[in-house]
Amino acid sequence: MEIVIRKLYLVVGVIATGLGIVGIFVPLMPTTCFVLVAAWAFAKSSPAAYERLMNNPHLGPRIRDWQEHRIISCRAKRIASLSIVTSFTFSMFLLKGSLLAQGMLFALMCSLLWFINTRPSKPSIEAQKHKTYRRSSLKPSTRVLG
Numbered sequence: 001m002e003i004v005i006r007k008l009y010l011v012v013g014v015i016a017t018g019l020g021i022v023g024i025f026v027p028l029m030p031t032t033c034f035v036l037v038a039a040w041a042f043a044k045s046s047p048a049a050y051e052r053l054m055n056n057p058h059l060g061p062r063i064r065d066w067q068e069h070r071i072i073s074c075r076a077k078r079i080a081s082l083s084i085v086t087s088f089t090f091s092m093f094l095l096k097g098s099l100l101a102q103g104m105l106f107a108l109m110c111s112l113l114w115f116i117n118t119r120p121s122k123p124s125i126e127a128q129k130h131k132t133y134r135r136s137s138l139k140p141s142t143r144v145l146g
Contacts, residue, residue, distance in 0.1 A: 006045045013041035013049060020059065030083050032062055032076045039063045072119045080116050084109055 020034035035053075042050035054060045065071040072080075088109040095101045 009041045009045035010049070013038045013045060016041060017053065024058070030076075030080050032066075032072065032080065035059050035062055036066055039067070069123045070119060071121060071123060072116060074121045077116055077119075077121065081113055084112050084116075 016034045016038035019029075020031045020038060023029040023031035023034060039050065039053055042053055054063060062073070062076070065073070088105055092102045092105050095105070
């Protein structure tokens with residue numbers, strides 16, 4: 001049974017990674033939430049896939065920012081907020097006959113926007129003082145100095 005669950009987590013991780021990569025190139029499609037789901041799923045199913053995702057120069061820093069400091073970058077907040085407002089507005093338009101459904105969607109939209117936009121965009125001063133904040137996904141020995 002455990003093997004089946006691990007494989008299910010692996011499938012979820014692969015799908016979430018694919019959607020996250022598509023979100024990099026498709027406007028209004030979020031990337032960060034899919035990448036975070038992929039990291040969670042890979043951590044439960046495949047240490048090798050988790051490490052590969054964490055060492056990716058484009059995706060790893062976003063995951064690390066969330067895991068270590070619960071940070072969402074300003075850019076990710078803007079994209080997520082725009083995506084949420086656009087998709088929820090479209091959904092509410094499609095449900096124009098049901099005031100209850102529209103109200104529930106509106107409440108969910110407001111809750112999501114509140115959560116995303118109340119997360120910090122930078123590490124705390126305490127984390128910066130103790131140098132626990134590391135933005136680069138590269139190891140210090142492989143970092144290119146310019």
